[in-house]
Amino acid sequence: MIQRLNHRKWGPDSNVSTVSPGGDVSPAVDPTDDLESGAVLLLTQLPFEVHPAERDHFSPSIAVAKNVSFDPATGKLGGVAHADESLTALLKRFSESAAALADAMLPSYRGRLTRARASFRPAEIAGRQTTWRHDDTRLHIDSFPATPVQGKRILRLFTNVNPEGRPRSWRVGEPFETVAARFAGQLSLPAPFSASLLRLARVTKSRRSAYDALMLQLHDRMKADMAYQSAAAQEKIDFPAGSTWIVFTDAVSHAAMAGQYQLEQTFLLPVEAMRRPERSPLRILEGLKGRRLV
Numbered sequence: 001m002i003q004r005l006n007h008r009k010w011g012p013d014s015n016v017s018t019v020s021p022g023g024d025v026s027p028a029v030d031p032t033d034d035l036e037s038g039a040v041l042l043l044t045q046l047p048f049e050v051h052p053a054e055r056d057h058f059s060p061s062i063a064v065a066k067n068v069s070f071d072p073a074t075g076k077l078g079g080v081a082h083a084d085e086s087l088t089a090l091l092k093r094f095s096e097s098a099a100a101l102a103d104a105m106l107p108s109y110r111g112r113l114t115r116a117r118a119s120f121r122p123a124e125i126a127g128r129q130t131t132w133r134h135d136d137t138r139l140h141i142d143s144f145p146a147t148p149v150q151g152k153r154i155l156r157l158f159t160n161v162n163p164e165g166r167p168r169s170w171r172v173g174e175p176f177e178t179v180a181a182r183f184a185g186q187l188s189l190p191a192p193f194s195a196s197l198l199r200l201a202r203v204t205k206s207r208r209s210a211y212d213a214l215m216l217q218l219h220d221r222m223k224a225d226m227a228y229q230s231a232a233a234q235e236k237i238d239f240p241a242g243s244t245w246i247v248f249t250d251a252v253s254h255a256a257m258a259g260q261y262q263l264e265q266t267f268l269l270p271v272e273a274m275r276r277p278e279r280s281p282l283r284i285l286e287g288l289k290g291r292r293l294v
Helices: 032-036 052-057 085-105 176-186 194-200 210-224 226-231 281-289
Strands: 002-006 017-019 025-027 040-043 068-071 076-078 114-121 153-160 168-172 235-239 244-248 254-258 262-269
Touching: 032 244, 040 235, 052 085, 068 085, 076 085, 085 114, 085 153, 085 244, 085 262, 176 210, 176 281, 210 226, 210 281
Parallel strands: 002 040
Antiparallel strands: 002 017, 017 025, 040 244, 068 076, 068 114, 114 262, 153 244, 153 262, 168 235, 168 254
16 A cells, blocks of 8 residues: 655654545545555655765765665765765765654654664666575565564665656565465474574674564565566555655565665664554564464
């Protein structure tokens, strides 16, 4: 489900409204319930301002991986060919703006969201050569191999800053309950002590819980199953240049099909901070497996 909102400030906005597919405008309500139910909140008229001098960074050559990352805890860049104060300032400003927007739009989460890494994706998605596991044009849910979340929700805020006006094209798939039920029989609990061994070998930066292990398997099973990729119920959407969107990417299956130049901010949210914790992937997987997973 795509929930279109008029919200024109990177922070509080007293003139927020919802926009129907037909273009009718009505006063907005708190979108938290829709977000937790699997909606993508699309802010159709919320561009992020990129200063003229910062346009020099709009080239795939600046990154040594598929994206440049910014750690708000340290202020350092990662995945960049050459560290640059201007690029650092751009990502820092975006990260802080994204946090202000999340606080304004989702007041019940205020003080509970942890701001994780921000990133800039300068490469074109379509045609990028990669392995099937790293192919983001396949429907998947987000799970972090090296940085386990131990049950926390993954909330992500994206903004399309393409200077040529090109959209960011996605496919959005089935509800998490449907996906999890479909692949549940293929998801196995990790072996005892495997989390300790992974951390000892520095494969992970913290303990990989049973939940993290199952989510990684689900991510891989989805991407590896080409019959599922074509047969699953899905919706195509183009996010216009100058638009911003917010979604729980650990629950909403998605695939990025085309587009270049995107900023994104990741937040982590404890399940108990949700209005409806039973809607979380953690609680759904616990129900399917009949045991606690963190």
